[in-house]
Amino acid sequence: MFSCLLWAALPAAVPWLSLPEAERLALAREPALAAAERRAAGLREQAVAAGALPDPQLRVGLMNVPADGYALDRDPMTQRQIALRQAFPPPGMRSARRSVFEARSAAWTAQARARTREVRRAVRHAWLERHYWQAARAVVEQSRSRFEDLLAATRSLYAAGRRNQHDVLRAQLELGRLDDRLFEIDAQAAAAAAELARWVGGAAGRPLPAHLPDWPVPPPETVLRERLAAHPALAAARAQVAAAEAEAETARAAFRPGWGVELAWGERTARDALGVERPDLRDA
Numbered sequence: 001m002f003s004c005l006l007w008a009a010l011p012a013a014v015p016w017l018s019l020p021e022a023e024r025l026a027l028a029r030e031p032a033l034a035a036a037e038r039r040a041a042g043l044r045e046q047a048v049a050a051g052a053l054p055d056p057q058l059r060v061g062l063m064n065v066p067a068d069g070y071a072l073d074r075d076p077m078t079q080r081q082i083a084l085r086q087a088f089p090p091p092g093m094r095s096a097r098r099s100v101f102e103a104r105s106a107a108w109t110a111q112a113r114a115r116t117r118e119v120r121r122a123v124r125h126a127w128l129e130r131h132y133w134q135a136a137r138a139v140v141e142q143s144r145s146r147f148e149d150l151l152a153a154t155r156s157l158y159a160a161g162r163r164n165q166h167d168v169l170r171a172q173l174e175l176g177r178l179d180d181r182l183f184e185i186d187a188q189a190a191a192a193a194a195e196l197a198r199w200v201g202g203a204a205g206r207p208l209p210a211h212l213p214d215w216p217v218p219p220p221e222t223v224l225r226e227r228l229a230a231h232p233a234l235a236a237a238r239a240q241v242a243a244a245e246a247e248a249e250t251a252r253a254a255f256r257p258g259w260g261v262e263l264a265w266g267e268r269t270a271r272d273a274l275g276v277e278r279p280d281l282r283d284a
Contacts, residue, residue, distance in 0.1 A: 017206040026199035036112035043105035051098035083264035090256035096249040103243035110236035126196040133189035
């Protein structure tokens with residue numbers, strides 16, 4: 001009775017490790033997945049910056065200041081100047097650079113999706129492997145219990161003279177084979193648990209449900225072949241090709257001339273020889 005109560009309390013104390021939860025834990029612990037997602041997000045931000053015009057430049061300075069006294073109101077050519085300049089890259093440069101970062105971001109996004117599938121596949125394999133050995137141990141333990149009963153009955157019949165010693169030894173041998181099988185199963189189960197722990201950590205020590213998940217029926221082979229073209233690994237390769245083509249276009253755009261616009265204002269405070277104020281200067 002005590003063992004039955006302990007078994008009934010086990011799921012409440014140690015919850016089952018279902019396959020969906022194992023996948024969730026593995027994806028949350030996967031550093032390469034998080035790094036790829038952050039890399040893709042960073043490249044998207046760079047794409048926005050690459051497609052924008054360069055920041056305008058503000059220039060403030062003095063021009064034609066006399067070197068023998070640095071007075072700003074003595075020479076009529078002296079001026080305080082402020083200028084605003086806007087540069088324009090060569091035609092096609094901004095769009096090409098934006099395409100480079102967008103393609104790289106798409107490649108990292110696709111790589112993250114591909115890595116997600118790889119992690120799920122590995123976790124499912126490890127989970128199913130451990131589930132198999134857990135079920136195998138339950139079957140062998142059930143058989144061992146029956147062989148224990150058989151050995152006890154054979155010994156009773158041998159004591160009554162209705163069986164010989166050979167029957168007892170054969171029952172003991174079969175029971176020993178089951179013990180060896182249990183030892184082998186425990187070793188295989190430990191290896192499967194270690195592989196699962198690689199992905200889910202300490203949760204790998206929790207018991208697994210007795211029943212397998214309800215998986216949907218796979219689609220026909222023709223549908224699978226059509227979906228293969230949208231596989232993340234192929235999408236990542238296509239995005240890398242697009243990034244290389246955009247980089248080539250960036251190199252070609254670098255040979256085209258760029259241009260810029262500058263608006264400047266020069267303030268002059270000195271007067272000419274007749275005492276007349278000199279006008280301010282404007283440059284464009």
